[in-house]
Amino acid sequence: MALGFKKKGLFGASAPDMTTTTQPMAGMGQGIQEQPKSGGFFGEGGAGRAIAGTVGDYLLQQSGMSPLYAPAMAQQQQAALQSAAEQRKRSLDMADWKAKHDYEVANPKEQGPTAMQRNL
Numbered sequence: 001m002a003l004g005f006k007k008k009g010l011f012g013a014s015a016p017d018m019t020t021t022t023q024p025m026a027g028m029g030q031g032i033q034e035q036p037k038s039g040g041f042f043g044e045g046g047a048g049r050a051i052a053g054t055v056g057d058y059l060l061q062q063s064g065m066s067p068l069y070a071p072a073m074a075q076q077q078q079a080a081l082q083s084a085a086e087q088r089k090r091s092l093d094m095a096d097w098k099a100k101h102d103y104e105v106a107n108p109k110e111q112g113p114t115a116m117q118r119n120l
Helices: 047-062 069-106 115-119
Strands: none
Touching: 047 069
16 A cells, blocks of 8 residues: 555545554453443343333234233232342341341340359
8 A cells, every 4th residue: 555545444434554553551451341231122121022012912902812911021020029128128137137136245144143153
């Protein structure tokens, strides 16, 4: 290639110069975690799945059948709420147990004489 001329891309932009090498900076990339990829439009929890499920339920109802998507989503939401409530209860129970334990450690009960001391 001639000096000063770079190959133009599809839309007129210059292609990046790939002949130079760069050294990665020291310490870069450590502690950086990749973002988990979402499922996309039709992935788990995506809007496409909800739209397709709703349309499918509508078509099932129009043909005289019972819907599938809405009851399944209601059941899934109910299970998530129940799980969250159980987790909240476990957290509260643990906090109560810890507070009681901390109190007992800070304020020990007075010990009466042991069986051996009573026999003396």
